[in-house]
Amino acid sequence: MRLLFKLLRQNISITQILGFVIVNLLGGVIVLFGVQAYKDFDELSRKEDQLLSKSYIVITKSVSIINTAFGSARTFSQKDIDEIKSLSSVASVGEFRTSNFRVRAEFSLGQGRGFRTDLFLDAVPDEFVKNEYSATDGGRMKWEASVDSDTIPIILPRNYLNLYNFGFAASTGNPVVSEKLLGKFPIELVIGGRRYKAFVCGLTNKINTILVPWNFVSEANEKFASGEKKRPARLILTTDATEFDDSIIDFLDEKGYIIEGDSSHVRLQNFIYSLLYVVIGVGFMFSLLAFFMLVISILLLIEKNKEKIINLFSMGYSVQQIAKTYQCLSIIVDAAVWLAAAIIASIFYPSFSMLMSTVSPGFVPASLLIIWIVAALLAVLFASMHSLVVYCQVRKICK
Amino acid sequence: MIKSICLKNVNLKVFVGAPPAGAPSEVWGREVEFLKGRSYLLEASSGRGKSSLCSFLYGLRSDYVGEISFIGENGGELRGADCDFVKIRKRSLSMMFQEHRLFPELSSVDNVMLKSQLTGFAARRQVCEMLSRLGLEDRLDTKCAKMSYGQQQRVAFVRALCQPADFIFLDEPISHLDEENARIMSQMLKERQQSDGVGVIVTSIGYRLPYGYDDVLKL
Structure with a gap:
């Protein structure tokens, strides 16, 4: 050789x-x-x-002077929901359930730093959310909670984190928080005098609200509010396909519905x-x-x-x-x-x-x-x- | 292992219908058998197809008519496309080309070793001894490009000996050698024939390698 x-x-x-x-x-x-x-x-x-089980979008009705004057016009009627359900590319439709009680959140960032704010909570039927999430301690956390639980899993909009990092933290000298670190900071929710520990399961760009399990909102509405059921102002739609096709976008445009989320993202x-x-x-x-x-x-x-x-x-x-x-x-x-x-x-x-x-x-x-x-x-x-x-x-x- | 080589009506395609002038050939168009262990001299003047015959037997060319077959020890017969000439050239047939086909950028020893290491036939020391016997002891590490034609002829001869073989073809092996070197070459070839029982086929244009040939055939 x-x-x-x-x-x-x-x-x-x-x-x-x-x-x-x-x-x-x-x-x-x-x-x-x-x-x-x-x-x-x-x-x-x-x-x-990873947050939700399928490809999904969240829709609302557009806010205008007219429907501001007649509050009910910005919520979805059963007829609206049935009409959406009948669309071929829509696999399922879920209603958002909003908290009707006062929620106060306390964020502690260590060394005496932190802040408090009033919040609101929303829920979608549990079948739209994955059952299990990775907990910060490496274990698995179930997507479930009741008013008697001590801990609640929550999903936050990613915008909130950006708002904190580039707005609040920058102006107050508080430390910035990465997505990985977010789960390690305890968030305490105070509802009706009771304290709950909230764990962030994940962040979303598509839903501008704080999601908690359906059962929790239902029970808490009964316990801490009048229990009155309101028509949903938001709907979550899923499809069996990878992405929604143009026909549903056209339909939503025609109806004056708005797809939530950061489209620029x-x-x-x-x-x-x-x-x-x-x-x-x-x-x-x-x-x-x-x-x-x-x-x-x-x-x-x-x-x-x-x-x-x-x-x-x-x-x-x-x-x-x-x-x-x-x-x-x-x-x-x-x-x-x-x-x-x-x-x-x-x-x-x-x-x-x-x-x-x-x-x-x-x-x-x-x-x-x-x-x-x-x-x-x-x-x-x-x-x-x-x-x-x-x-x-x-x-x-x-x- | 090849016991014999049989030629049946083999002829150069260019000779078909236009045979060369002169005495009729004892090989072309005839039935000839070369046996292992025997020595043959194929004698002819220039242009009678000596090198062509060697190339046919060695599997380098196929522009002939008729049939060449190799008979094995067990009587098996290989012919034409059945022959795996890569294996045959490595184990059964050895050739000293008329034009030597040495590699000018390699030394004389490396040229021989390139062949020898294919089968692990001879060690470098043995190769040096063989080259030295032919008077090349001071040319062992000289590149072939810097050697005379006669010296290259001796290197090509040693290379032809450095592999296992049933037949060794020597195409005009001493055309540029003096008598003494031709005698030594003949002696080395004899030793090889006696030790391994190889068949020897030598071509000559008239200046014969001094050897006790068993058969002399006019081509």
């Missing part, structure tokens, strides 16, 4: 190999960076879906996804270019050594033995480049994710393992393809 390599390495162009290394390194780092960022953003956007998310697709695509184009550069370089090398290959074959060397030399060369170069790309991406990605965590508190970088897995897969793919090209070319010469 040593002699064979000594013979066949003649005519190796260091410039061509170097060109491949530089271009593939550039492309590789971009691809790995993009894939890791995609994974992290995807994780961030999935958090939303969705637009930003879509933009980030598109950007990441472009980044990964560009990186992949570079890598593909580099792939073909090495293919051409190896083909040229084989062509220059054609006579030697024919002589080796006529001496008794098999196509496989001859091809092995070039295959080893391409495997070493491919492995080295992807290893270097993975190392560079792993070194620089944490700085990027720190920056992203500052901009978006929900951004929690996943393990960098994905960089190494993708690098290993691409290295294997590239090396296999190069090896195949080498084998075919040597076989063609020896035929």
